[in-house]
């Protein structure tokens with residue numbers, strides 16, 4: 205027998221606790237985990253093994269490590285290695301009711317776009333190679349014709365996102381000069397993208413005209429001087445000014461700018477390539493209409509209503525887009541091949557407008573009939589109720605979805621879902637439920653409103669994503 209140790213001093217309760225000497229050396233642990241080392245290599249497994257043993261040693265020194273845990277070391281190490289290899293970026297289930305949710309990655313890619321990314325990203329491709337001549341090509345050429353066809357533009361280019369498109373457009377057309385914007389359109393989009401700051405970053409001097417609620421044609425006319433380089437319109441995508449208001453639309457503003465020899469640029473934010481009112485959705489300005497109205501440059505996002513990857517689309521006159529393309533900042537903001545492939549495939553879907561509502565997930569989700577969503581809510585109700593009872597009560601309710609991403613901010617889409625309330629009526633219990641949902645293998649994200657956790661089912665096209673996890677949820681709540 206060994207000499208009396210601490211476990212004896214502390215009495216029988218400590219007998220089943222491990223001492224530091226009960227822990228194996230790292231070498232022995234790695235030998236016991238030979239298949240794991242073969243699979244993942246020495247570096248990662250050894251690093252995780254060392255961290256695991258350090259943590260257990262600390263607990264053993266504190267007399268808090270059950271001896272039984274020592275026997276499960278190989279399994280614990282395998283779990284740690286697996287956890288380290290799991291990406292932090294994961295698929296979640298969006299039951300927030302916001303279809304284009306910026307925090308949840310915005311638009312879902314269409315199958316065609318996914319296929320194209322998969323087919324091209326592991327292979328060399330003709331991103332900047334002209335297959336007809338065998339010489340260097342320009343990535344813009346792969347997409348410019350299509351964008352011009354869809355919007356009626358003379359020229360088009362794409363950059364990393366719409367914020368980059370706006371920055372680049374202003375820099376290329378108004379650097380060292382003045383750019384005129386209505387006070388009613390000095391928007392903040394979030395993530396520190398504020399029009400006055402963008403102007404400054406682009407090297408243009410902002411000239412504000414009009415007032416918050418009213419701006420008139422003469423306000424623009426009076427602000428134009430020899431120092432002016434550009435007139436800018438910004439779609440107030442994430443708010444609405446109501447009441448005693450006046451603004452100058454593009455069709456009125458274009459001749460004013462052009463008479464002074466100035467280009468007119470409009471930032472649509474989301475924009476939409478098709479008239480959404482065809483599907484009963486609130487209308488969003490179309491780039492094609494803005495070009496017809498006389499805009500020289502129109503910018504819009506790739507991953508909002510367009511339903512594609514993150515990208516900034518710039519369409520307009522040959523002259524203005526040419527200046528933008530030649531501006532040195534363009535190279536720093538260019539679109540990478542990965543979203544490029546997805547964007548081209550997404551845009552090609554617009555050649556078949558009749559099929560768009562099936563092909564484009566964003567449009568499919570936005571146009572999903574409320575009655576269909578309500579039927580799904582009624583169908584899922586018993587299963588969900590069984591998983592969360594008795595701590596929570598569940599009912600099927602009518603809800604209001606949002607389009608999201610600043611598109612059509614005040615419009616709501618009739619939707620449906622499940623409302624969960626805590627039997628004890630406490631907000632903290634509801635928070636615990638929200639946490640349990642976020643901790644599921646595929647995290648489920650709902651929203652808490654008026655002491656209810658709401659699961660809007662508009663974006664749940666595959667109910668099994670929820671139902672297959674209800675067993676885990678039940679256990680977590682037990």
Ligand SMILES: *Cc1c(COP(=O)(O)O)cnc(C)c1O
Pocket residue numbers: 365366367368370391393438439440441442471472473474504505506507515516609610
């Ligand atoms: C969303 C938005 C932007 C930024 O677009 P990103 O693609 O997110 O960079 C710029 N302007 C307006 C008006 C917007 O709504």
